[in-house]
Amino acid sequence: MAKKIVVASGKGGVGKTTVTVNLGVALSSLGLRVALVDLDFGLNNLDVVMGVENRVVFDLLDVFEGRCRLKQALVQSNDRKNLFILPSGKIDFSKHITGQNVKLLIEKMNSVFDYVIIDAPAGIDLGFHRAVSCADEALVVVTPNLTSLRDADKVVSILQSYRLDKVSLVINRARGDLIVNKKMISPTDIELLLKTNLIAILPEEDAVFLSSGTLSKKCDSYRAYRTFALNLKNGTKKLFDTTCKYSGFFGSIRRSIKKSV
Amino acid sequence: MKNKSREIMRVQNVIDSDRLNVGKGFTDLFVEDFSKLVQDYFEIEKQPILNIAKDKNGYKVEISFYTNRVKPFNSIVD
Ligand SMILES: Nc1ncnc2c1ncn2[C@@H]1O[C@H](COP(=O)(O)OP(=O)(O)O)[C@@H](O)[C@H]1O
Ligand SMILES: [Mg+2]
Numbered sequence: 001m002a003k004k005i006v007v008a009s010g011k012g013g014v015g016k017t018t019v020t021v022n023l024g025v026a027l028s029s030l031g032l033r034v035a036l037v038d039l040d041f042g043l044n045n046l047d048v049v050m051g052v053e054n055r056v057v058f059d060l061l062d063v064f065e066g067r068c069r070l071k072q073a074l075v076q077s078n079d080r081k082n083l084f085i086l087p088s089g090k091i092d093f094s095k096h097i098t099g100q101n102v103k104l105l106i107e108k109m110n111s112v113f114d115y116v117i118i119d120a121p122a123g124i125d126l127g128f129h130r131a132v133s134c135a136d137e138a139l140v141v142v143t144p145n146l147t148s149l150r151d152a153d154k155v156v157s158i159l160q161s162y163r164l165d166k167v168s169l170v171i172n173r174a175r176g177d178l179i180v181n182k183k184m185i186s187p188t189d190i191e192l193l194l195k196t197n198l199i200a201i202l203p204e205e206d207a208v209f210l211s212s213g214t215l216s217k218k219c220d221s222y223r224a225y226r227t228f229a230l231n232l233k234n235g236t237k238k239l240f241d242t243t244c245k246y247s248g249f250f251g252s253i254r255r256s257i258k259k260s261v
Numbered sequence: 262m263k264n265k266s267r268e269i270m271r272v273q274n275v276i277d278s279d280r281l282n283v284g285k286g287f288t289d290l291f292v293e294d295f296s297k298l299v300q301d302y303f304e305i306e307k308q309p310i311l312n313i314a315k316d317k318n319g320y321k322v323e324i325s326f327y328t329n330r331v332k333p334f335n336s337i338v339d
Contacts, residue, residue, distance in 0.1 A: 149276065150275050153279060154279060186265075
């Protein structure tokens with residue numbers, strides 16, 4: 001049985017697609033079989049962030065309308081045998097697709113994958129509900145600022161009306177230097193404000209912005225995503241510490257360098 | 262510190278007022294349903310009044326109404 005996880009946020013641009021891809025990569029490097037499903041119709045970017053856009057032949061609509069089989073629409077990652085994506089297509093044809101359709105399709109992946117991760121659209125419209133209705137669990141991505149937190153709170157309360165097994169919080173773009181300087185709301189504060197269990201803290205890092213698909217093992221984000229994947233797999237709650245780099249003597253030097261750039 | 266705690270307060274306030282903002286439709290419907298239930302047990306002349314206020318434990322929901330008489334139990338059954 002695949003675990004089906006929807007990645008939601010409320011506000012756009014906070015990193016849903018980025019989280020979907022990098023979490024997928026991290027889970028697949030633990031040896032798990034992973035499919036990433038793009039349900040952000042029209043604003044589909046999953047293939048691009050994965051770096052496989054040139055190999056997309058069919059998409060979800062083709063599967064629904066019988067032009068190809070599910071297996072043919074799945075695109076394998078460039079460097080991982082156990083990671084696939086299901087692209088959603090360039091046009092917003094979502095009006096013709098019911099939640100039931102998508103749900104049935106995702107059910108078909110049950111036996112082939114360990115994890116199906118669904119990239120949901122921003123907002124709380126039909127597309128969001130369609131994506132959530134396919135899932136057993138939800139991840140709510142937030143960035144540490146007012147607008148994102150406010151929207152996330154609404155999303156969390158809507159998610160509570162679905163019978164999901166779990167709703168967890170993912171904090172993206174955390175800046176250790178700003179948290180140490182008390183200029184950014186800390187992860188603990190966010191967890192308290194949203195009254196939702198925190199499952200991952202992901203640092204803000206240029207490597208994430210610049211990467212397509214795979215993060216270098218040297219960067220913080222690689223370790224943060226690995227911790228995240230292990231939490232999901234084992235039900236643990238280890239959180240990546242963005243602040244340790246900026247604490248102590250060397251930390252204060254790093255902080256002032258960061259400030260001056 | 263002042264930056265951060267002010268920011269947290271601000272987020273908290275915005276989220277609180279969002280959570281509380283249930284709209285008139287919601288309160289009207291709730292009061293209507295609730296008064297149906299109340300009228301099985303009490304004689305009331307005016308609709309119950311609903312009050313929601315935030316305190317440190319969450320939202321305190323108070324419902325108040327006046328009655329002149331508790332209905333005899335038998336009348337509930339038939
Ligand atoms: N942790 C991060 N550090 C740096 N850049 C990030 C991070 N997370 C996301 N981004 C960048 O932010 C932008 C929006 O992310 P995206 O995943 O497309 O958001 P969404 O899918 O929620 O609209 C992208 O350019 C992405 O590279
Ligand atoms: Mg996206």
